[in-house]
Amino acid sequence: MLKKIVIESNFNTFGFNSQRLTRSWLENRIEIFHNFTLKSLQVQTNQNFLAIFKIVPETKLIITDILAKYPRLPRNVRFVTPQEGIEQMKAFAGSCENLYLVRMESDDMYHKSYIQQLVDCRPKDGTLALINQNGYALDSIHEEMVPMFRTSPPYYVFLYKTSEYLSGYRYKLPGRGTHGNVIELPHEILTPRNFVEVIHRYNSLPRQLPVKGRMSKAEQQKVLKEFMG
Known part of the structure; x- marks a missing residue:
């Protein structure tokens, strides 16, 4: 293959929430991960990817204990420390020329065809990023959903030369x-x-859907089936 696809997510390695190291926060967020994000990864029509959810090393034992209460994760979905993530990325990417680094939050979802879309993608020379501007917002508390457009949302893919990325090179935004x-x-x-x-009770920043554009329950179920199976 000319490319390898790695999904990378900061599970609790960013300090947006002061509770991110506590067991109760971790339990809530792992439940949300299983209810939404994991389902979207499991239904991907192409499973040739590695998904890395990065954790603070000091919380590894707690997270391992919480995860043990759920069915075993797929082999290509892993909770790892940042250092472990780099090592596993090296092993996965190997000598492959191109690395597609997919950004993902641990409570969001991608369409079931997303990995296959990236496999099929043939970007122009010089392209550094692939950006998703069109998607949906789901209020999982009130079971409401709307289509959404964002000019530069946190749903993108960085295109690297594998050797450069694993040597420490990063794009400067x-x-x-x-x-x-x-x-x-x-x-x-x-x-x-x-x-x-996905909007839920444990978002770091509260969100509310606009009234305009809310989808019917039938429309929601049809769309969610494409993301969760």
Whole structure:
């Protein structure tokens, strides 16, 4: 293969929430991960990917204990420390020329065809990022859903040369260096509605869906089947 696809997620390695190291926070977020994110990974029509959910080393024993209460994770879905993540990425990517690094939150979902879309993708020379602008937002508390468009959301793929990435090279984002700046890199747009942003009781920042555009229950179920099976 000319490319390997790695999904990378910071499970509790960013300090947005002061509770991210506690057992109760971890239990709640792992439950959400199983209810949504894991299901979308399990139904991917192409399973030739590695999904890495990075954890703070000090919480590894707690997370291992919590995960033991659930069915065993698929072999290609792993909770690892950042150092373990790099080592496992090296083993997975091997001598493959190109690395597609997919950003994902541990409570969101991608369409079941997403990995296959990336396998089939033939970007132009010089393209550094693939951006998903079209998706959905799901309020899992009130069971409401809306289509959404975001110019530069946190649903993108960085395209690296494998050897460069594993040697430590990283793209420097323009401006403030946030997700909103990814659009300023040489990029291409993936046009399908590929993501679902899940709103739940444990979001770091509260979210509320707009009233306009809310989908019927039948429409929701049809869409969710494409993301969760």
